[in-house]
Amino acid sequence: IQLRDRLEDAVILTHSASATVREALLRTSPARVICTASDPYGEGRPFAQDLQENGLDVELVEDEQAPRQLEWASLLLLGADTVFRCGTLCNKVGTRALAEAAHDEGVPVIVACELLKLAPMRAEDAPPLTEPEFELTPPELIDCVMTEEGGHPPEEIAALVDRTPFLRAGYTLLGR
Numbered sequence: 001i002q003l004r005d006r007l008e009d010a011v012i013l014t015h016s017a018s019a020t021v022r023e024a025l026l027r028t029s030p031a032r033v034i035c036t037a038s039d040p041y042g043e044g045r046p047f048a049q050d051l052q053e054n055g056l057d058v059e060l061v062e063d064e065q066a067p068r069q070l071e072w073a074s075l076l077l078l079g080a081d082t083v084f085r086c087g088t089l090c091n092k093v094g095t096r097a098l099a100e101a102a103h104d105e106g107v108p109v110i111v112a113c114e115l116l117k118l119a120p121m122r123a124e125d126a127p128p129l130t131e132p133e134f135e136l137t138p139p140e141l142i143d144c145v146m147t148e149e150g151g152h153p154p155e156e157i158a159a160l161v162d163r164t165p166f167l168r169a170g171y172t173l174l175g176r
Contacts, residue, residue: 001027002146002147002148002150002151003024003028003077003110003112003146004027004028006074006075006108006110007024007025007028007029007030007075007077008028008030009030009031010030010031010074010075011030011031011032011033011034011072011073011074011075012025012030012032012033012034012073012074012075012076012077013033013034013036013066013069013070013073013075013076013077013098013102013107014033014034014035014036014044014047014076014077014078014079015035015036015038015044015066015076015078015091015092015094015095015098016036016038016043016044016047016078016079016091016092016094016095017038017043017044017046017047017079018078018079018080018112018113019079020079020080020112020113020114021077021078021079021112022047022050022051024077024112025051025056025077026051026054026056029055029056030056030074031057032057032058032059033048033051033056033057033058033059034058034059034061034066034069034072034073035047035048035051035058035059035060035061036060036061036062036063036066036094036098037060037061037062037063038063038092038094039062039063040133041133043092044060045060048060063094066094066098066101067097067098067101070098070101070102070105070107071105073102073105073107074107074108075107075108075109075110076098076099076102076107076108076109076110077110077112078091078095078098078099078109078110078111078112079091079111079112079113080111080112080113080117080145081117081134082117082118082119082126083111083113083117083118083119083145083154083157084118084119084121084122084123084126084157085118085119085120085121085122085157085158085161086122086123086124086139086154086157086158087139087142087145087153087154087155087157087158088122088123088136088137088138088139088154089111089136089137089139089142090123090126090129090134090135090136090137091111091134091135091137092133092134092135093132093133093134093135094135095135095137096135096136096137096138096141099137099141099142100141102141103141108143108144109141109142109143109144110142110143110144110145110146110151111142111144111145111146112146112147113145113146113147114147114148115147115148115149115160115164115167116167118147118157118160118161118164118167119161119167120161120162120167123136139154139155139157140154142154145157147160
């Protein structure tokens with residue numbers, strides 16, 4: 001719902017598979033969706049098929065072709081594994097290169113995630129990434145983090161985390 005105005009009649013490029021991105025796209029059908037294959041596991045393939053089966057106009061592209069697709073894109077819409085309080089995004093490998101290419105093309109980068117994906121720590125204070133399929137994308141490459149609370153520039157994520165007590169409490173319970 002928060003993304004409705006950005007998605008109507010837009011050409012959306014997305015990377016990997018995200019339940020939040022899926023929900024946004026199905027609620028407000030864009031003109032076209034370009035999905036990356038998202039290798040090495042290829043989760044973008046079934047994601048693209050699911051979107052097609054739900055009536056969306058979807059094109060699947062290989063990861064190395066994705067930056068060139070930004071020429072036609074209105075928006076790079078990403079899900080999130082984690083958004084740290086500093087605004088850094090942890091997501092599928094390949095996200096940073098796409099965000100850099102979008103930045104160079106002047107295409108807005110929006111991260112769509114639930115509040116639960118916000119971490120009450122800076123990326124520098126988090127445990128090191130041990131899974132090679134994840135990487136960090138710096139906040140200066142992100143235009144907006146969209147949650148059920150609305151849209152927030154990356155520099156406002158710390159304030160959003162601070163006014164959401166269950167995020168801090170949850171991480172404390174997890175021993176982080």
